Amino acid sequence: MVSPSTPPRISLPPGVQRDVDKVVETIVYLYTESRRLTKEVARASNLTGPQLTVVKMLHHLGDLSLSALSDRIRAGNSTVSGIIDRMEREDLVRRVRSKEDRRVVHIKLTDKGRALAESVPIQPMEIFQAAIASLDGEEMTTILRILLKLAGRVDELVKATTPTTPSETP
Amino acid sequence: MVSPSTPPRISLPPGVQRDVDKVVETIVYLYTESRRLTKEVARASNLTGPQLTVVKMLHHLGDLSLSALSDRIRAGNSTVSGIIDRMEREDLVRRVRSKEDRRVVHIKLTDKGRALAESVPIQPMEIFQAAIASLDGEEMTTILRILLKLAGRVDELVKATTPTTPSETP
DNA sequence: TCAAAATGATTCGTATACGAAACAACGCAT
DNA sequence: ATGCGTTGTTTCGTATACGAATCATTTTGA
Incomplete structure (x- = not known):
């Protein structure tokens, strides 16, 4: 499982880039740790x-x-x-x-x-779920909202960069 | 390695459980989509x-x-x-x-x-980073804070359920 | 109606992924 | 310095993971 901490290619203010990297890193951490x-x-x-x-x-x-x-x-x-x-x-x-x-x-x-x-x-992912459940109500609502926004953005970007299926015959 | 001493059991109100599941699902989605x-x-x-x-x-x-x-x-x-x-x-x-x-x-x-x-x-993960970078400053700060809190909680729970190295001889 | 497209599942080849065992080289303590 | 535990790497066995090809069975469309 490879989780790159990518060098900056998109030009962002260094502080912002640091935050972006940290968000990526933490999401990867949460996912991999849960699987482990x-x-x-x-x-x-x-x-x-x-x-x-x-x-x-x-x-x-x-x-x-x-x-x-x-x-x-x-x-x-x-x-x-x-x-x-x-x-x-x-x-x-x-x-x-x-x-x-x-x-x-x-x-x-x-x-x-x-x-x-x-x-x-215990359920798979139960520790992960327990950690999430330990958030207070406002935090839960907020993180869910922002995560869904992120997922939506990823979807858009994917659709934007992936053209229609090419008609190829190898 | 034998059965865990006290398996953690959580019971949550259905609404909260739904949010928890959604958070898990979205994090998994973001991770797997980025790898893809x-x-x-x-x-x-x-x-x-x-x-x-x-x-x-x-x-x-x-x-x-x-x-x-x-x-x-x-x-x-x-x-x-x-x-x-x-x-x-x-x-x-x-x-x-x-x-x-x-x-x-x-x-x-x-x-x-x-x-x-x-x-x-383009960098691996660049689309993911672009999506994150599209958040406004306040959202970025907030999601980072909550994600770090989550990671910290997971760490605590892992340490709590993983005892010190046992002296075993297979 | 009936051939062609679509769907559900399997097989195959290749690439992760990881833990345990093996091995060499290092470094620390006595 | 010598013994011995530690560290860095590889090897091995097994289990995902996925895309392409294949096969059987629907479903579709002209």
């Missing part, structure tokens, strides 16, 4: 981070198709397919073909998987 | 995201030891060692043993690597 913590919690149950996330998610939401799972955990189908392979090998989940649409595969927790989900007391 | 963009920029130069980051970093800071590089990009030595392997294979960097401390390996850009660094116009 999830991994650590998972380890206690002989699971990987993503596997714990999947187990908890299926336990909370019930069966999901592979694509639905991919969307939820923000990973590609091929990635999740591999994760499910390994979980199936460990008898944590089963693949069941859908009757309605035979392209679809439902991922179901096995008894072992369910037991495991219930045995892990 | 870095990767996309890198692709245009036949590089991977991390490789572009390394090239830009060496160009900006000069030679670095492998450990120094690892610290900068927040990745383990073994990860960076692999990245450097592949970059060396592509003649982008060279490994040079330090004369002063023969354990140390300095990573140096080759001419080809330097040319590539200069040919890529």
Whole structure:
């Protein structure tokens, strides 16, 4: 996981640039530290981070198709397919073909998987959530507002710099 | 390593929980989207995201030891060692043993690597930085303050739940 | 209707990512 | 100085992660 602290290329006042870098650095820190913590919690149950996330998610939401799972955990189908392979090998989940649409595969927790989900007391990301929850109401509202604004700006900039799909034929 | 002594349990009002989730979701979004963009920029130069980051970093800071590089990009030595392997294979960097401390390996850009660094116009994370820089001064100060508070809280909670190094013999 | 486009999932190749083990070189204490 | 713990790096095994290609099954459109 690479988190660059980039040298300034956009021209900004040095003080502002310092703040920008610090914001990037802190967001990266929060993200990576949270993943590390999830991994650590998972380890206690002989699971990987993503596997714990999947187990908890299926336990909370019930069966999901592979694509639905991919969307939820923000990973590609091929990635999740591999994760499910390994979980199936460990008898944590089963693949069941859908009757309605035979392209679809439902991922179901096995008894072992369910037991495991219930045995892990804390949620992935719980420490992160606890830290956020410790903010007072006004801070919470404010940071959420600014973060959403940031996300919106990123979206705009991406759309602005990414032209329409080129028509290429290799 | 056995079960944690007192797993932290939090119960929150539903409204607050929704905000907490949204904050987590947005931070994850900002991070993953930024990485995706870095990767996309890198692709245009036949590089991977991390490789572009390394090239830009060496160009900006000069030679670095492998450990120094690892610290900068927040990745383990073994990860960076692999990245450097592949970059060396592509003649982008060279490994040079330090004369002063023969354990140390300095990573140096080759001419080809330097040319590539200069040919890529934008920095990794630049879109992310631009979005942050578009905040007004007060928002910037505020989000930085709250993010730092969050990072501090996470640190405290981690220290609280991670006991001192146990004396174990596997 | 029926071929073509679209969708859901898997497979493959490659690149992170990380912890543990191995190894060499350094440095400190006695 | 010698022993021994520490440090810097690499190697190994395993698990993500993703894009491209593939396959089977819908769905669409003329």
